[in-house]
Amino acid sequence: MAESNRPIIRACDLVYRAEETAMADGREFQVILDGMSFEVHRGEVFGIMGMSGAGKTSVLRLLMGLVQPTSGDIEVLGRSIIGLPEYELNRIREQMGMCFQYAALLDSMTVADNVAFALRRRSHLSRQEIERKVEEHLERVGMSGTGNQMPAELSGGMKKRVGIARALITEPQVILYDEPSAGLDPIMASVIDNLIVGLRDEFGMTSVVVTHEVEELFGISDRVMMIYQGKVVACDTPEALRGTDNPYVQQFVRGQAHGPIAV
Ligand SMILES: Nc1ncnc2c1ncn2[C@@H]1O[C@H](COP(=O)(O)OP(=O)(O)OP(=O)(O)O)[C@@H](O)[C@H]1O
Ligand SMILES: [Mg+2]
Numbered sequence: 001m002a003e004s005n006r007p008i009i010r011a012c013d014l015v016y017r018a019e020e021t022a023m024a025d026g027r028e029f030q031v032i033l034d035g036m037s038f039e040v041h042r043g044e045v046f047g048i049m050g051m052s053g054a055g056k057t058s059v060l061r062l063l064m065g066l067v068q069p070t071s072g073d074i075e076v077l078g079r080s081i082i083g084l085p086e087y088e089l090n091r092i093r094e095q096m097g098m099c100f101q102y103a104a105l106l107d108s109m110t111v112a113d114n115v116a117f118a119l120r121r122r123s124h125l126s127r128q129e130i131e132r133k134v135e136e137h138l139e140r141v142g143m144s145g146t147g148n149q150m151p152a153e154l155s156g157g158m159k160k161r162v163g164i165a166r167a168l169i170t171e172p173q174v175i176l177y178d179e180p181s182a183g184l185d186p187i188m189a190s191v192i193d194n195l196i197v198g199l200r201d202e203f204g205m206t207s208v209v210v211t212h213e214v215e216e217l218f219g220i221s222d223r224v225m226m227i228y229q230g231k232v233v234a235c236d237t238p239e240a241l242r243g244t245d246n247p248y249v250q251q252f253v254r255g256q257a258h259g260p261i262a263v
Helices: 056-063 086-093 111-122 127-140 156-168 186-203 214-220 238-243 247-254
Strands: 009-019 029-040 045-049 071-076 096-099 174-178 206-210 223-228 231-236
Touching: 009 056, 029 056, 029 071, 029 223, 029 231, 045 056, 045 186, 045 214, 056 071, 056 174, 056 206, 096 156, 111 127, 111 156, 127 156, 156 174, 156 186, 186 206, 186 214, 214 238, 223 238, 223 247, 231 238, 231 247, 238 247
Parallel strands: 045 206, 045 223, 096 174, 174 206
Antiparallel strands: 009 029, 009 071, 223 231
16 A cells, blocks of 8 residues: 555554452453554544543553553554564654643753753754754744743643643654643634644644544544544544434534433
8 A cells, every 4th residue: 555545543453451459340450442443544633532531541642652452453654563662662653742631741841841852862953953943833832932931830721732842843743632722721722723733734744632622623623533431433524423323422522411421
C-alpha cells in the first residue's frame, strides 16, 4: 500500500486490563478496553468520545506506548509498537506529540524551558533559534511573553496551553490531545480548536482528540469514535453520528439520563 494511503495509526483487537488488588467483587483485574479496533487516517482530526472512565486516556497512553496492551496490536506510522525496546519506541514517539489531560509540566522549569525541552534533546538548533521557536509556539496558544514564568504561577487552563505548545514544537506527524479545552474559557477553547483544525488544513497534521464535549468534538473532527464499556460503539463522521439510530450514540450526543448507557 502506498505510504500516504496507509493509516497512520491502527489498533487491532486491543484488550487492556489493569491489575487490581482489591476489586469489591473478587476479580483480580479490571477490563478497561475489551477488543477495540480502529484506524486513524493521515491528515484527519479523529475524535474519541465516551463517558468519564470509559478508557479514553487509556487509549492515548497505549498509542504512545506508555503502557502495553494485554493483547492485540497497535501500529503507528506503519510499525507495530508492541514489545518494542524503549529506544525504538522513543524514535516513533519523536513523530508523536502528546498533550496530557492535566498538562504535566515540569514544575521546577520555566514555561520556556518546558516548551523547549524536547527540542533541546533532539535537535542541534542554536539557543536563539530555540528561543524564537518557543516564543512562536507560545504565541500560537495565546501565551506570548510568559516564557519566564514558572508553572506554579499559571492557571490550569494556561498550563494546558503551554502543554500544547510543548507538544507542537517538534512538529510531530501526529498529535494526541487529551481533553484539550477542558478548563479553558470559551474563547480560548475556540483558539485551541482553530489551532487543531488549522494544523490539519495547513500542514496536513493528523490529530487524535479525546473529549466528552460532544459539540466541540463534532465541530472539529472528520470522524468520531464513541467508546463504551471498553468497546467501539460507533465510528463515523459527525453528520452520520447525529443522524444515527444507535441508541448509545443518541443518548450520549443528546446528554440524556435515560437510555442504554447506565449512569
Ligand atoms: N493503571 C491503571 N490501573 C488501574 N485502573 C486503571 C489504570 N488506568 C486506568 N484505569 C481505570 O480505567 C478506567 C478508564 O480510565 P481512563 O483514564 O482511561 O478514562 P477516561 O475515559 O479518560 O476518563 P475521563 O473522561 O474521566 O478522563 C477507569 O475506570 C480507571 O479507573
Ligand atoms: Mg481521561
